[in-house]
Amino acid sequence: MNDAIKEAIKKKKLAFHDWKLNGRPKESDSIYLKKKKLTTHILRKECRLEVAKRRINERQKLINARTSDRNMFYQIIKKSQRGKLSRFIDQLHVDDNTYHNDNIIEGWRSHFHKLAKKEPNQNYDTKYLDIFEKEAKIIIDICKDRFKHNPITEEEISKAVSCLNRNKAADYFGVNAENIIQGGKQLQQYLQLLINRSFELGCIIDILKIGTLFPVFKNKGDARYAKNYRGITVTPIYSIIIEKIKFERESKDLKLPTYIALLDGKSAFDVVVHSNLIRRLYQTGISDQSIILIDSLYKNATSCIKWRNKTSEVFEIEQGVRQGGAISADLYKLYVNPLLNLLCDTGIGGHIGNISCCAPTCADDVAIIANNPIELQTLVNIAVNFSRREGYTLQPTKSVILPD
Numbered sequence: 250m251n252d253a254i255k256e257a258i259k260k261k262k263l264a265f266h267d268w269k270l271n272g273r274p275k276e277s278d279s280i281y282l283k284k285k286k287l288t289t290h291i292l293r294k295e296c297r298l299e300v301a302k303r304r305i306n307e308r309q310k311l312i313n314a315r316t317s318d319r320n321m322f323y324q325i326i327k328k329s330q331r332g333k334l335s336r337f338i339d340q341l342h343v344d345d346n347t348y349h350n351d352n353i354i355e356g357w358r359s360h361f362h363k364l365a366k367k368e369p370n371q372n373y374d375t376k377y378l379d380i381f382e383k384e385a386k387i388i389i390d391i392c393k394d395r396f397k398h399n400p401i402t403e404e405e406i407s408k409a410v411s412c413l414n415r416n417k418a419a420d421y422f423g424v425n426a427e428n429i430i431q432g433g434k435q436l437q438q439y440l441q442l443l444i445n446r447s448f449e450l451g452c453i454i455d456i457l458k459i460g461t462l463f464p465v466f467k468n469k470g471d472a473r474y475a476k477n478y479r480g481i482t483v484t485p486i487y488s489i490i491i492e493k494i495k496f497e498r499e500s501k502d503l504k505l506p507t508y509i510a511l512l513d514g515k516s517a518f519d520v521v522v523h524s525n526l527i528r529r530l531y532q533t534g535i536s537d538q539s540i541i542l543i544d545s546l547y548k549n550a551t552s553c554i555k556w557r558n559k560t561s562e563v564f565e566i567e568q569g570v571r572q573g574g575a576i577s578a579d580l581y582k583l584y585v586n587p588l589l590n591l592l593c594d595t596g597i598g599g600h601i602g603n604i605s606c607c608a609p610t611c612a613d614d615v616a617i618i619a620n621n622p623i624e625l626q627t628l629v630n631i632a633v634n635f636s637r638r639e640g641y642t643l644q645p646t647k648s649v650i651l652p653d
Contacts, residue, residue, distance in 0.1 A: 385524035
């Protein structure tokens with residue numbers, strides 16, 4: 250810990266003490282709250298600077314050790330492979346192509362654009378998917394005909410804004426949560442008017458659907474291969490506020506439990522078929538207005554890649570739900586939950602008493618449990634058939650049968 254960090258900690262503690270003594274004010278114009286936030290920001294900045302200095306020093310040690318001390322060189326290499334230094338890549342492998350230095354961003358664009366495109370696959374049940382496409386269009390038409398606009402209240406806007414995650418990357422337009430939060434009530438009133446108009450028309454303009462996608466290393470595998478990264482998308486703040494309002498409304502109306510039930514498919518979030526998702530929302534009882542807005546959010550949506558302070562050209566998102574979106578995880582839970590229902594409804598597999606526990610699930614990992622190989626294979630076949638109908642691929646390399 251350097252002197253600058255020690256001084257920043259001292260000032261932060263004093264600011265917190267003053268804020269606490271003055272009744273912990275939450276008003277954005279409070280001098281004590283502003284001082285507390287400012288000192289916190291300065292402390293974090295000093296910590297980031299120190300981390301950056303250490304990273305630069307480690308890299309310099311690596312360069313020096315390469316010629317002067319071979320043992321030290323290999324020690325640093327092993328350490329860097331376990332940490333963040335492994336993420337500094339000068340080449341990227343995307344399928345059979347290799348991109349170098351300044352062209353790496355084009356490699357990222359190619360990789361994530363391919364994930365976002367619908368591509369024919371002989372293993373998928375295309376007739377089933379085509380039926381869902383037609384059914385989704387009918388559902389949207391039904392929702393448009395019968396929905397009634399429920400105006401957004403001042404309280405809903407205020408709550409959605411207060412729930413925005415701070416200290417996150419700015420969106421495509423350079424706007425972050427702090428800009429909205431510090432804008433105060435006047436800005437919230439303008440937002441209320443705009444969002445009410447979007448809800449009333451059931452439409453969100455295309456320019457507000459441009460996401461900024463950041464490749465994030467999964468901390469496993471070779472950092473030079475694009476398949477070992479997941480894309481985290483920063484969506485426009487305007488869209489995030491809409492998503493948060495919709496989430497609060499539907500949670501209150503339906504009182505649905507929160508499921509953590511995602512299948513470990515290949516790039517699971519990136520290959521969700523939008524028409525299938527619309528059908529799930531309709532079957533679950535989500536309001537007509539929310540279905541129309543969710544459909545609008547993903548129709549004509551685009552993304553661009555952000556890599557080393559460079560931004561790629563935008564590309565169209567034809568499928569998938571964006572990782573990093575305010576309601577993406579919940580949408581995917583609804584999307585894949587029928588698989589768990591199918592598995593439980595068979596009546597076979599593991600049980601605790603008379604309660605079925607044939608498919609305990611966490612995130613995108615599903616563990617199928619049975620008491621004999623025949624039942625196990627039956628449940629596995631159901632999961633495989635479900636994936637083919639829904640248009641995603643189970644990853645054989647991540648699937649394994651544990652011996653008794």
